[in-house]
């Protein structure tokens with residue numbers, strides 16, 4: 001942890017600055033004086049948090065979990081699976097940690113961006129406020145200046161009027177009247193000028209205010225747009241965060257199920273959620289502030305409109321006043337002209353009268369100098385008359401003067417009233433203007449206050465966000481520390497686990513070797529015991545199967561059941577032979593209730609022998625209709641030994657597939673009238689011959705053998721054999737009972753490790769009917785068939801007898817059947833004969849004959865089963881644990 005980071009619990013004595021300083025409030029007075037620039041908000045935060053700049057990522061930090069992974073020393077016996085699980089968990093943790101780091105980085109960057117935006121917003125608002133206040137001040141100053149200018153102009157005009165008064169000639173009353181008129185006139189002109197100027201300045205102000213409003217609206221628009229952008233961006237980020245959180249929550253569902261949030265990751269998730277909420281709140285606040293600014297802007301626009309309307313009204317009033325002033329000016333000009341004309345006429349008359357008075361005075365003086373009384377009298381009379389005329393004229397002039405003064409007074413009064421009226425209107429306009437300015441000023445002040453309040457609010461919000469930011473930063477630093485220590489701890493753990501794995505692999509290797517040794521030993525023992533078991537049972541075993549009574553057996557006496565069984569010994573069968581119970585001992589007796597599967601269960605050990613490399617021969621012996629075909633072939637729904645044996649061979653070879661590769665081939669033949677026919681050949685009528693090979697083995701040249709890999713393949717082969725058998729005969733049932741059907745299965749096995757090969761042969765023979773020829777009473781072809789059947793069956797008995805009595809010569813060649821099965825009937829083979837009998841009185845004689853034959857065969861023991869050469873070598877190899885012998889080339893398959 002960086003020591004400079006100031007945590008909420010740090011003692012205050014160590015803190016030089018306050019926990020959070022309120023930002024500098026805006027003061028228009030200091031705008032012009034260029035105050036010391038206040039630090040930015042991010043700088044303040046950094047300063048208060050104690051951050052220098054960006055904290056370097058690689059700064060060393062202590063971690064509490066430093067030795068947590070070293071505690072795995074006691075996991076010495078860790079398995080590969082556990083190691084893999086640990087590795088997987090580690091990878092998952094890594095990816096989660098990376099995601100969190102990435103999210104935190106993004107959040108801190110966003111935080112920075114928001115702060116910067118906030119600062120920009122504040123700066124913009126401050127500038128706006130500054131501009132507005134400055135504009136207001138300028139307006140006020142201009143107004144004061146205008147008033148001062150007007151006052152000076154009024155004073156100047158008054159001075160000029162005084163000068164004009166002194167400079168004007170003429171009599172006193174006229175001068176006074178003229179001065180008063182011109183003063184009022186001048187004042188009016190000045191007022192008009194002033195109004196013009198005021199109007200111009202107001203127009204300018206209006207333009208200024210408009211431009212400001214436009215600027216303000218633009219800025220508002222910009223800020224609105226930027227606010228909108230911020231909101232959309234925040235919403236987008238919020239969505240992304242929400243998705244990330246959802247994803248993360250999904251990923252972390254399993255750990256959270258185990259209990260409440262205790263891991264760092266879950267805490268981070270909680271923090272992120274709270275931060276997300278804060279961001280939401282911030283977005284809402286921004287929206288509210290945007291709405292407020294929009295409403296303020298609308299209010300401003302409304303007020304601007306009102307002001308514009310007021311200005312319009314004032315302009316209209318001004319134009320009206322100007323018009324009335326123009327009219328009055330014109331009227332005044334006309335009155336002035338009239339007045340001047342009258343004055344000039346009066347002055348002219350006055351001048352004429354004065355001249356005449358002077359002339360009369362000169363004449364009077366001249367007459368007085370002559371002094372004749374009459375003349376004097378006459379002149380006196382004349383002068384009196386003239387004097388009276390003069391006085392009349394004077395009176396007339398006085399009247400005119402009075403009229404003129406009345407008119408002047410009236411005009412003066414009218415002008416005064418007009419001036420008063422104009423002054424009142426001007427005052428009224430002035431007041432309205434003042435009120436509008438005051439209103440605007442108040443509005444601006446209110447806006448300023450509102451903005452300041454908003455600024456404070458934002459500052460408070462920022463101060464609220466600060467602790468969360470500190471907490472986030474703290475956890476971020478902790479995570480960084482964990483991340484830095486993680487690779488080392490991981491490396492240590494991996495090294496430890498690797499060592500453990502190596503040790504475990506060594507142990508497993510040793511254990512495997514031991515297992516292989518034990519396995520070989522067990523295999524050897526199993527085979528030994530199996531052979532011993534087979535030997536104990538005898539290499540030639542004889543089973544008896546009694547078929548159930550069928551429809552063909554008929555009823556009556558001949559249909560009576562003559563066969564019985566021993567409940568305690570399943571090898572005994574009793575036959576009621578004309579009231580005398582005959583007992584026959586077999587290896588096993590199957591009752592009519594025995595199923596195909598039960599029969600096969602007793603046969604399957606021979607099939608296993610075949611896979612082990614033994615030659616096996618299974619015969620079905622009995623009279624026609626005793627159930628031989630049913631036992632060997634069965635039917636589609638209930639298959640016999642043939643199909644079940646092959647299915648089992650597939651399973652057995654598949655089970656051993658890890659160590660052995662097996663190839664199973666099948667040949668189908670029949671022996672009819674001592675002729676061998678290949679039932680898989682394209683020409684089944686072709687007579688095959690058994691030949692002796694140079695090495696002493698037997699084979700049938702040209703015999704077809706099909707490789708089978710599944711039960712489907714076997715069924716196809718069987719179907720082909722049945723088809724070829726049927727096409728060569730006219731009556732299938734009769735033919736089948738008079739020929740031997742042979743299914744030969746060869747199992748070739750190759751050991752994958754030792755390359756040792758085994759070859760086992762399984763001969764499944766459905767013999768021809770064993771009924772006596774004399775009984776059949778046949779002749780011709782039928783007789784020949786019967787003779788051949790009897791011959792081959794008796795030859796089979798001879799061969800078995802020779803083997804039993806260990807004669808030096810075994811007459812294999814006396815029949816095609818024994819010659820063909822020579823290698824499966826000797827001492828190295830296993831033979832099973834299933835003697836089939838019918839249970840009824842009708843078949844009693846043949847049943848007794850069959851049982852006698854079985855009895856004889858059963859007593860023959862040919863010694864232990866002989867294994868093939870290479871199988872024996874393999875067994876020896878297993879016993880000695882030596883390298884396998886070099887495999888000689890495999891001879892071609894033979895029979």
Ligand SMILES: Nc1ncnc2c1ncn2[C@@H]1O[C@H](COP(=O)(O)OP(=O)(O)OP(=O)(O)O)[C@@H](O)[C@H]1O
Pocket residue numbers: 546547548550592622623624625626627628629630631733736737738768769836
């Ligand atoms: N265990 C048994 N359960 C039921 N039915 C049987 C059984 N054994 C034989 N059968 C029936 O008895 C009849 C004769 O059997 P099958 O044809 O197998 O005799 P077979 O000895 O083969 O005669 P063939 O020598 O003429 O071929 C058949 O209908 C068969 O279904």
